[in-house]
Amino acid sequence: MSLVAAFAGLPLPILNLLATFVFYIGNRRGTYFVRWHCMQALLSQLSLLFINSTGFWWTISLIFTDEPLTDSYLAYMLTAVICNIIEFIATIQAAIKTRRGEHVEWFLFGPLTHLLCKP
Amino acid sequence: MRLVFKQFLVLLVGFILIWAVLSTMEWVKLLRIKENTQATEDKIGKLLWEQISNSETVLERRSVTEPMDELLSRLCSRNGIEKSRFRLHIVDNSEINAFAMPGGHIVVYTGLLEETHNEAEIMGILAHEMSHVLLRHVMKSLGAEVGMTVLANAASGGIGGETLNQMAKFLAQGAYSRSLEEEADRNTVQLLVSSGISPLPMADFLKRMTKEDKKDILESEWLSTHPDAQKRAKNISQWAGADTITVAPVLSNRSWQKLREGIRSDDQIGYQNLN
Numbered sequence: 001m002s003l004v005a006a007f008a009g010l011p012l013p014i015l016n017l018l019a020t021f022v023f024y025i026g027n028r029r030g031t032y033f034v035r036w037h038c039m040q041a042l043l044s045q046l047s048l049l050f051i052n053s054t055g056f057w058w059t060i061s062l063i064f065t066d067e068p069l070t071d072s073y074l075a076y077m078l079t080a081v082i083c084n085i086i087e088f089i090a091t092i093q094a095a096i097k098t099r100r101g102e103h104v105e106w107f108l109f110g111p112l113t114h115l116l117c118k119p
Numbered sequence: 120m121r122l123v124f125k126q127f128l129v130l131l132v133g134f135i136l137i138w139a140v141l142s143t144m145e146w147v148k149l150l151r152i153k154e155n156t157q158a159t160e161d162k163i164g165k166l167l168w169e170q171i172s173n174s175e176t177v178l179e180r181r182s183v184t185e186p187m188d189e190l191l192s193r194l195c196s197r198n199g200i201e202k203s204r205f206r207l208h209i210v211d212n213s214e215i216n217a218f219a220m221p222g223g224h225i226v227v228y229t230g231l232l233e234e235t236h237n238e239a240e241i242m243g244i245l246a247h248e249m250s251h252v253l254l255r256h257v258m259k260s261l262g263a264e265v266g267m268t269v270l271a272n273a274a275s276g277g278i279g280g281e282t283l284n285q286m287a288k289f290l291a292q293g294a295y296s297r298s299l300e301e302e303a304d305r306n307t308v309q310l311l312v313s314s315g316i317s318p319l320p321m322a323d324f325l326k327r328m329t330k331e332d333k334k335d336i337l338e339s340e341w342l343s344t345h346p347d348a349q350k351r352a353k354n355i356s357q358w359a360g361a362d363t364i365t366v367a368p369v370l371s372n373r374s375w376q377k378l379r380e381g382i383r384s385d386d387q388i389g390y391q392n393l394n
Binding site for chain 1: 127130134137152254
């Protein structure tokens with residue numbers, strides 16, 4: 001779900017988060033293992049939402065206002081793409097492992113999920 | 120909780136570091152963005168001008184095109200602007216209109232020229248349209264109207280004549296936002312003053328157009344789509360300031376007379392592109 005949303009959602013960052021949120025809601029009565037991983041995916045998407053939204057609105061301001069196209073803007077967009085690619089790869093890897101029943105814990109989002117998702 | 124905070128800081132610093140390192144690269148130069156943007160704009164401008172020139176009568180009279188070229192040259196040379204950035208076209212149309220298009224195309228209708236009383240008023244109109252080009256209002260407004268994807272497709276010839284027609288219509292209506300118009304007017308004053316031309320005739324022209332007996336003119340494209348002509352005239356007078364501007368005529372009396380006659384005359388003597 002998150003992977004499909006990644007394709008549709010890049011231009012409109014909120015779509016990514018919405019898709020993951022719908023997936024989380026759909027599985028909130030699932031087992032702790034399923035809920036935990038859905039929550040971790042949701043939190044990682046939330047962080048990407050901030051990064052992508054900044055890029056999105058920066059681009060909009062370039063088109064509609066006097067904001068000039070700068071090296072900083074292009075560097076930011078490249079950084080955002082790198083973050084999206086890392087998240088994308090991590091999501092595929094996590095999807096494969098969790099399907100096999102393996103527990104996958106990401107940097108930051110793992111410990112954060114432990115705080116929020118209780119058995 | 121402490122672990123979450125620590126890891127959050129690590130990620131945040133990592134993100135900022137990557138961004139900072141990447142920012143040291145000269146991406147705009149490296150990707151030739153300015154050149155590519157200009158090339159796209161030129162292509163769109165060419166397509167739109169072809170669209171307009173197919174449906175309008177382009178004035179080919181040298182008695183009109185040469186003096187107009189002279190006025191444009193003065194504005195460019197005194198402001199250190201390359202004249203090749205602009206392509207001035209005079210269209211034989213009684214409508215009171217002038218507009219700028221991508222690629223520096225400036226279209227002036229004879230109907231608007233007929234309403235002017237002196238060269239300073241014409242230069243005011245030219246400077247205003249030049250300002251829309253120089254301040255990138257044209258592409259910005261067009262992008263906002265039709266979307267950047269359509270513009271990119273237009274440059275590669277991927278859109279139909281109907282879309283091009285709509286784009287040309289939008290530009291001919293000169294529907295810029297109030298703030299962009301104000302910015303263009305402010306720049307117009309600068310261009311005129313640097314050219315040794317008083318901006319006051321431009322303000323007078325706008326005032327004259329708002330008089331009761333000119334109501335039909337007010338409904339014309341150029342004025343109806345521009346915000347409150349009276350207010351604009353007042354602003355232009357204010358921005359012009361109290362400094363005395365030595366007004367040195369650009370055109371000789373003979374050229375001016377020929378220009379006036381040329382606008383009204385019906386016979387055409389061969390097309391001459393001004394640039």
